[in-house]
Amino acid sequence: xxxxxxxxxxxxxxxxxxxxxxxxxxxxxxxxxxxxxxxxxxxxxxxxxxxxxxxxxxxxxxxxxxxxxxxxxxxxxxxxxxxxxxxxxxxxxxxxxxxxxxxxxxxxxxxxxxxxxxxxxxxxxxxxxxxxxxxxxxxxxxxxxxxxxxxxxxxxxxxx
Amino acid sequence: xxxxxxxxxxxxxxxxxxxxxxxxxxxxxxxxxxxxxxxxxxxxxxxxxxxxxxxxxxxxxxxxxxxxxxxxxxxxxxxxxxxxxxxxxxxxxxxxxxxxxxxxxxxxxxxxxxxxxxxxxxxxxxxxxxxxxxxxxxxxxxxxxxxxxxxxxxxxxxxxxxxxxxxxxxxxxxxxxxxxxxxxxxxxxxxxxxxxxxxxxxxxxxxxxxxxxxxxxxxxxxxxxxxxxxxxxxxxxxxxxxxxxxxxxxxxxxxxxxxxxxxxxxxxxxxxxxxxxxxxxxxxxxxxxxxxxxxxxxxxxxxxxxxxxxxxxxxxxxxxxxxxxxxxxxxxxxxxxxxxxxxxxxxxxxxxxxxxxxxxxxxxxxxxxxxxxxxxxxxxxxxxxxxxxxxx
Numbered sequence: 001x002x003x004x005x006x007x008x009x010x011x012x013x014x015x016x017x018x019x020x021x022x023x024x025x026x027x028x029x030x031x032x033x034x035x036x037x038x039x040x041x042x043x044x045x046x047x048x049x050x051x052x053x054x055x056x057x058x059x060x061x062x063x064x065x066x067x068x069x070x071x072x073x074x075x076x077x078x079x080x081x082x083x084x085x086x087x088x089x090x091x092x093x094x095x096x097x098x099x100x101x102x103x104x105x106x107x108x109x110x111x112x113x114x115x116x117x118x119x120x121x122x123x124x125x126x127x128x129x130x131x132x133x134x135x136x137x138x139x140x141x142x143x144x145x146x147x148x149x150x151x152x153x154x155x156x157x158x159x160x
Numbered sequence: 161x162x163x164x165x166x167x168x169x170x171x172x173x174x175x176x177x178x179x180x181x182x183x184x185x186x187x188x189x190x191x192x193x194x195x196x197x198x199x200x201x202x203x204x205x206x207x208x209x210x211x212x213x214x215x216x217x218x219x220x221x222x223x224x225x226x227x228x229x230x231x232x233x234x235x236x237x238x239x240x241x242x243x244x245x246x247x248x249x250x251x252x253x254x255x256x257x258x259x260x261x262x263x264x265x266x267x268x269x270x271x272x273x274x275x276x277x278x279x280x281x282x283x284x285x286x287x288x289x290x291x292x293x294x295x296x297x298x299x300x301x302x303x304x305x306x307x308x309x310x311x312x313x314x315x316x317x318x319x320x321x322x323x324x325x326x327x328x329x330x331x332x333x334x335x336x337x338x339x340x341x342x343x344x345x346x347x348x349x350x351x352x353x354x355x356x357x358x359x360x361x362x363x364x365x366x367x368x369x370x371x372x373x374x375x376x377x378x379x380x381x382x383x384x385x386x387x388x389x390x391x392x393x394x395x396x397x398x399x400x401x402x403x404x405x406x407x408x409x410x411x412x413x414x415x416x417x418x419x420x421x422x423x424x425x426x427x428x429x430x431x432x433x434x435x436x437x438x439x440x441x442x443x444x445x446x447x448x449x450x451x452x453x454x455x456x457x458x459x460x461x462x463x464x465x466x467x468x469x470x471x472x473x474x475x476x477x478x479x480x481x482x483x484x485x486x487x488x489x490x491x492x493x494x495x496x497x498x499x500x501x502x503x504x505x506x507x508x509x510x511x512x513x514x515x516x517x518x519x520x521x522x523x524x525x526x527x528x529x530x531x532x533x534x535x536x537x538x539x540x541x542x543x544x545x546x547x548x549x550x551x552x
Contacts, residue, residue: 035442048440048443048444051443052436052439052440052443053439054443055439055440055442055443056435056436056439059435059438059439060435112417112418112421113418114418114421114422114425115421117425118421118424118425118428121425121428121429121432122428130397131393131396131397131400134397134400134401134403134404135400135403137404137424137428138400138403138404138407140428141404141407141408141424141427141428141431142407144428144431144432144435145431147435148431148434148435148438151435151438151439151442152434152438154438154442155438155441155442155445158442158445159441159445
């Protein structure tokens with residue numbers, strides 16, 4: 001997936017002089033390409049659940065690649081995806097999934113109680129300070145929302 | 161100055177400088193202080209006008225910049241809570257201390273200040289009341305928040321009930337015009353020393369000599385590095401909470417950090433669940449897509465706007481199922497998401513560019529596919545599909 005997600009290849013081929021690579025267009029492009037790849041592999045017998053997972057992974061990957069290294073959550077997400085990709089190729093992922101590093105809940109007493117839940121939700125949130133966590137949450141929320149809108153419009157297009 | 165009326169005038173006017181300037185500011189304050197010390201020393205000469213001190217003139221104190229300058233010079237105490245402070249200093253030792261405390265008491269709480277030293281410490285120990293009153297004194301909380309860089313959180317939170325042992329004296333000198341009535345010894349040090357702890361340019365008051373043990377700083381921000389840093393941190397957190405409040409829909413009426421945090425968590429969880437659900441839907445919808453129904457997918461306007469795109473696309477197109485899907489989905493997205501997206505605008509230009517880029521990508525892909533799929537059946541099927549599309 002990495003080879004097709006390289007932003008440089010696309011920007012210099014774009015003949016449109018007004019083209020500005022804004023976030024949504026990049027995200028849409030990546031996600032749709034990923035979908036195309038998954039659909040290309042559709043003739044193979046893939047169960048719906050597996051395709052669901054592939055599509056979900058493609059959704060998060062498109063989010064993470066589009067955000068790039070700008071945010072902690074995208075970096076953490078990319079690292080997680082690449083790790084899982086390597087482990088998947090080595091067929092070790094099933095074992096890895098059960099390993100959970102438990103962060104002590106009392107490590108940050110000055111935060112509100114729900115901060116730990118937020119840390120679990122936002123990728124890479126375990127090691128961030130609280131105010132950085134809030135900033136990352138804001139950006140992550142925006143990306144998630146645009147991804148959801150993208151997928152929703154795709155579903156509407158395909159099912160109508 | 162012995163009349164209660166005069167004292168009221170004194171409070172109102174004398175701080176403008178009508179007092180004999182030969183006395184100097186020290187004289188003023190000491191004379192002012194002398195008004196109050198009889199109260200403590202049970203001197204009946206001057207009826208203590210504490211009951212006469214109106215809160216309005218207290219405000220006038222705040223407005224008087226001359227008084228502020230003098231107060232700054234002679235005291236280093238924040239205008240919020242002098243009570244614990246005056247425990248330490250003793251009223252006699254500090255010319256402005258008793259006055260400040262009394263003023264603060266009157267202005268803030270409206271209580272009768274205690275007559276004795278112990279009384280000062282005990283009576284006006286009402287931290288909560290001091291916060292709301294005298295809004296002019298409330299200059300520092302916001303400003304000081306930026307000044308703090310390295311302070312602990314306990315002092316900031318429990319300022320009223322805590323005792324700052326040894327060094328800390330709670331106050332900050334803000335650069336704005338908000339006057340602060342300050343009681344303290346190290347007045348000279350305040351103006352001279354600037355704390356270099358902060359990234360801000362606001363001057364910080366220096367720590368007073370070690371005589372003061374009890375310092376209550378409810379509204380006054382603590383001067384030690386811990387509470388200052390903590391205040392900066394809290395300011396940042398509140399800014400980010402406001403930002404998040406704008407992002408999360410329907411959170412305008414929610415107040416309070418805990419509820420806000422719950423809303424944020426719910427929203428992120430719902431978004432993630434939606435991604436899961438939509439990916440499931442996409443997984444089931446995609447392979448069932450029928451090419452005959454594809455023309456019906458697009459509304460007319462999109463059709464017209466995307467037609468030039470199609471014309472340019474078709475020569476390159478190899479009618480891969482995914483690619484046709486991509487074209488239509490991109491066009492549908494352009495219409496669908498334009499209605500949704502407010503912040504990120506997905507323009508048709510962007511869509512066209514996406515399609516062109518996807519063309520290039522798909523062209524490469526198709527070449528690869530042609531190499532891979534040696535069978536002509538799939539290729540002919542693709543060619544048939546391309547014919548179908550050209551008819552559109």
